[in-house]
Amino acid sequence: MTSERPALDIARLLGVLARHEVDYVVVGGVAAIAYGATRATTDVDCVARRTRANLTRLGAAMSELHARLRVEGMTDEDAAALPASLDADMLGRLAISTWTTDAGDFDVLADIPGPGGVLVGYDELVSRAELQDVAGITVRVAALADVIASKEVADRPKDREAMPELRRLAGGR
Amino acid sequence: MAGRTLPLSSEDFIARVQGADAATRDDVSVTLDGRRLDNKQAVLAWLREIEVERAAGRFVELDDV
Numbered sequence: 001m002t003s004e005r006p007a008l009d010i011a012r013l014l015g016v017l018a019r020h021e022v023d024y025v026v027v028g029g030v031a032a033i034a035y036g037a038t039r040a041t042t043d044v045d046c047v048a049r050r051t052r053a054n055l056t057r058l059g060a061a062m063s064e065l066h067a068r069l070r071v072e073g074m075t076d077e078d079a080a081a082l083p084a085s086l087d088a089d090m091l092g093r094l095a096i097s098t099w100t101t102d103a104g105d106f107d108v109l110a111d112i113p114g115p116g117g118v119l120v121g122y123d124e125l126v127s128r129a130e131l132q133d134v135a136g137i138t139v140r141v142a143a144l145a146d147v148i149a150s151k152e153v154a155d156r157p158k159d160r161e162a163m164p165e166l167r168r169l170a171g172g173r
Numbered sequence: 174m175a176g177r178t179l180p181l182s183s184e185d186f187i188a189r190v191q192g193a194d195a196a197t198r199d200d201v202s203v204t205l206d207g208r209r210l211d212n213k214q215a216v217l218a219w220l221r222e223i224e225v226e227r228a229a230g231r232f233v234e235l236d237d238v
Contacts, residue, residue, distance in 0.1 A: 010190045033189045034179050042193045043200065052235040069202060074213050083220055090223060092233035096203040107200060130176040133183045141179065 005076065008042050008104030011135040013065065016103070018137045020061035023049035025125040026132075027112050027142045027150060032162060034132045034141045035169050039162050043098075043105035047112060047142070048091075049122040055088035058108070062086045065101035076100060112146065113153035120146060144170050205233075 010030070017024065026034070028045030048058050063086045068079040079100065084090065091097065095110045114120040128143040142150075148166050151159040181189075202210040210216045226232070 008191065011187055029193065030190055033193060034181055034186060036181070038189070038193075040193050042190055050235060052237050055235065069210070069216060070200075071213060071216055072201070072211060074216075078213065082216060088235060089227065089232045092235050093205055093223065094202060095205050095207075096201070098200045098202050110205070128176070131178045132181065132186055133178070134186060135183050138178075140176065 005070075005100050006102055006104055008044070010042075010044065010104070011137075013044060013101065013103035013106060014134050014137055014139055016061045016064055017058075020057045020064070022058045022061055023054050023122070023126075024058070024108075025122060025129050025140045025142050027109065027125070027147060028107075029158075029162070031141045031147045032144075032166060034130075035144045035147070035166075037162065037165055037169060039165050041158060043107055045107045045109060047109045047122050047125055049126075050092065050110060052088045052092075055091045059086035059088060059091055062099065062101065062106070065103055065106070067099040067101045067106065070098040070100045070105060112142075112150040114146065114149045115152075117153050120149075 024046040026044065026046050029040035029042060030044050032040045048054060066080070067086060068076065069082060069084060071079060091108065097108045099106045111119040111121040125142050125146055126140055128146060129140040130143060132139045132141045144166070148170060151162060151166065204210065204219060208215065208219065210219055
């Protein structure tokens with residue numbers, strides 16, 4: 001994106017998802033923050049339950065937040081004009097989707113890589129998830145071990161930077 | 174699902190998230206078949222493809238729960 005993106009308002013973003021009863025697990029940097037990480041970035045990444053009903057609810061929540069695809073080189077206005085319909089069929093065709101919303105950046109993942117690169121989906125993540133209160137909403141947060149495994153496999157510069165602190169936090173649990 | 178409640182208060186969690194580094198720009202949308210939607214042309218081509226698939230009655234397979 002080449003234009004200014006809205007600042008993250010996590011309480012609003014998660015509040016809209018809660019109101020639409022979307023099933024998801026928070027992963028990535030925001031999950032790391034819930035475990036005490038300080039070196040994290042703040043786009044909200046989540047793994048959503050991949051059922052038609054849930055992705056329909058997710059699409060409705062994203063529509064309320066005026067979600068538009070986040071594409072390098074496109075302005076926010078151009079992205080908003082794309083003929084993208086936020087429905088279960090479209091969301092279900094994406095392994096990773098990166099969005100800008102009126103409440104900040106929001107990424108939806110079909111799964112995350114676990115140890116050895118094996119993909120871990122919603123059902124497995126939620127079975128190990130822990131709970132974080134956010135403005136009265138209970139949010140499911142991926143287990144720290146799952147957060148660490150996904151960052152080890154992703155191995156981007158920001159992941160490598162975050163890893164020592166995450167390993168230290170895991171050691172203290 | 175009944176996980177443990179993490180110790181960070183809602184107020185502290187929100188403050189830490191709002192105060193963390195801004196999101197980086199190295200994330201990109203990827204389709205289930207592995208195509209990277211990393212520019213406008215790729216996105217438009219993918220959206221056109223979806224329309225063709227839908228017109229032919231082909232929809233993504235999802236659990237109907």
